[in-house]
Structure formats: C-alpha cells, structure tokens
Amino acid sequence: MADRYLEDLLTPNVLAAQEQFFGQSQSRPEASERDALTEEAQAFIAARDSFYIATISESGWPYVQHRGGARGFLRVVSPTELAFADYKGNRQLLTRGNLVANQRVSLFLMDYARRERLKILGIARTESARDNPELAGRISEPESRKVVERIFTIEVVSFDWNCPKYITPRYSRAEVDEVIVPLRARIAELEARLAENA
Ligand SMILES: Cc1cc2nc3c(=O)[nH]c(=O)nc-3n(C[C@H](O)[C@H](O)[C@H](O)COP(=O)(O)O)c2cc1C
Incomplete structure (x- = not known):
C-alpha cells in the first residue's frame, strides 16, 4: 500500500539525507500502479x-x-x-x-x-x-x-x-457527546429514583 507513496517521496535528496545520517537509505520500491x-x-x-x-x-x-x-x-x-x-x-x-x-x-x-x-x-x-x-x-x-x-x-x-x-488523543464535541449522553441519561434516571425514595 505504501509502495507507490514511497516511490514518489523517496527522492534522491531524501535518500541522500538518509545516507548522511544513518549510513544507509531505504530501498525505493518500484510500484508504477x-x-x-x-x-x-x-x-x-x-x-x-x-x-x-x-x-x-x-x-x-x-x-x-x-x-x-x-x-x-x-x-x-x-x-x-x-x-x-x-x-x-x-x-x-x-x-x-x-x-x-x-x-x-x-x-x-x-x-x-x-x-x-x-x-x-x-x-x-x-x-x-x-x-x-x-x-x-x-x-x-x-x-x-x-x-x-x-x-x-x-x-x-x-x-x-x-x-x-x-x-495526543483529542475528542470532538460529537465524540464527547457519544460518551456523556448515555451517562447523563443514567444520572437523570438515578436522580429520579432518589427523588421517589426521598
Ligand atoms: C458561506 C461560507 C461557507 C463556508 N463553508 C466552509 C466549509 O463548509 N468548510 C470549510 O472548510 N470552509 C468553509 N468556508 C471557508 C472557505 O471556504 C475558506 O475560505 C476556504 O477554506 C479557503 O480555502 P483556500 O485557502 O483554499 O482558498 C466557508 C466560507 C463561507 C464564506
């Protein structure tokens, strides 16, 4: 899957930088498709x-x-x-x-x-x-x-x-809501039960 990606982005200058810093470079796949x-x-x-x-x-x-x-x-x-x-x-x-x-x-x-x-x-x-x-x-x-x-x-x-x-894991409002909406419903249910027994 990454073959074509690497074929396009492992340019001669990138490979030369790898040689310079690591003493070797990645092999550039040939993936024409x-x-x-x-x-x-x-x-x-x-x-x-x-x-x-x-x-x-x-x-x-x-x-x-x-x-x-x-x-x-x-x-x-x-x-x-x-x-x-x-x-x-x-x-x-x-x-x-x-x-x-x-x-x-x-x-x-x-x-x-x-x-x-x-x-x-x-x-x-x-x-x-x-x-x-x-x-x-x-x-x-x-x-x-x-x-x-x-x-x-x-x-x-x-x-x-x-x-x-x-x-860093971050959550959108929609993702937070997915978690807290059922919790809010559960809290409301428990509060209602407490109120009944008060
Ligand atoms: C009426 C209106 C609706 C827009 N809707 C969106 C949107 O849905 N998503 C978005 O990323 N940007 C939205 N934008 C922001 C512009 O499209 C923004 O200018 C554009 O992302 C700039 O792209 P560019 O930097 O490639 O020119 C909206 C702007 C206006 C004025």
Whole structure:
C-alpha cells in the first residue's frame, strides 16, 4: 500500500539525507500502479469531519488549508476518487488557484481520538457545480443550506498510514457527546429514583 507513496517521496535528496545520517537509505520500491483505497482507508475517510489539503503555489511555496464539514463530507466516490464541495462565499480561492499550474495535492487526515493518521497523494481537479449538478448534489451536505459553487475531485495516487506515536488523543464535541449522553441519561434516571425514595 505504501509502495507507490514511497516511490514518489523517496527522492534522491531524501535518500541522500538518509545516507548522511544513518549510513544507509531505504530501498525505493518500484510500484508504477496507483494505490486504490482499501476498505479500511475508505471507512476512515468517511468518518472524518476535517482534513488538511496541501497544494503547491506558483511561487513555489507549499500551501496548506484546513477543510471542515459534517462527518464524511470528503466523499469516497470510488476506491480511486474522492470529492468535496467548495461553497459560495470562499473569497480566497488559493487552493483553486494553485491547481491551475499544478494539480498535485497532499491530504492529511487525523483521527485524534483513535490516534491514527492517513496521508494521501492525489491529482485534484475543480469544476463548477453548475457543470456537474449530479455530483454537486451527491457531495453537498444535506443539512447545510450553503450553495455549492465548485467541486473538487481528487484522483487517488497513493496513500500511507503513520504511526500513532506523539498523537495526543483529542475528542470532538460529537465524540464527547457519544460518551456523556448515555451517562447523563443514567444520572437523570438515578436522580429520579432518589427523588421517589426521598
Ligand atoms: C458561506 C461560507 C461557507 C463556508 N463553508 C466552509 C466549509 O463548509 N468548510 C470549510 O472548510 N470552509 C468553509 N468556508 C471557508 C472557505 O471556504 C475558506 O475560505 C476556504 O477554506 C479557503 O480555502 P483556500 O485557502 O483554499 O482558498 C466557508 C466560507 C463561507 C464564506
């Protein structure tokens, strides 16, 4: 699974740095095929409520943006394609603009609660939601009344998981609620029983 990822990222300078500091370098796998997302990776993506996306600007600077939405807003269209909506009101269009010269993107998805992270390399394209209303409808968040202005689709090239070390567990409000809602109900039930017996 990480073969294509490593093939793309173990560049000569990276291998030279490994040689310099460790006296040896990793072997660079030859994996010309793209890596389709496994079921595990697809489920991980479908459970996320945010991700980071890096693009490369014409000035040569890497640019990273955070994207957030309802759980699963980064849609798994197929094992080799992801999509998400960009809503009317985005005044910066930095990611959109960067994709004109270079379609390569790097996605970074975190599950802080379970201390897991997934990295994805892909080729991203944007199109107007008006040109593809069917996909725009599929990827918009049903409970959101925001207008989808454009669609980002990402052809997955490869992906890799990172080790959990140094990820501090953190919990979103929804994750905390999953735990405390039943506890609150139980407290209310016990308080009611106490009140009956008082
Ligand atoms: C009406 C409106 C809705 C937005 N909805 C979202 C959203 O659902 N998720 C998100 O990450 N950013 C949302 N944003 C933030 C913008 O899209 C933000 O400008 C965009 O992430 C900037 O991306 P860029 O840095 O690639 O240009 C919204 C902004 C506006 C004005």
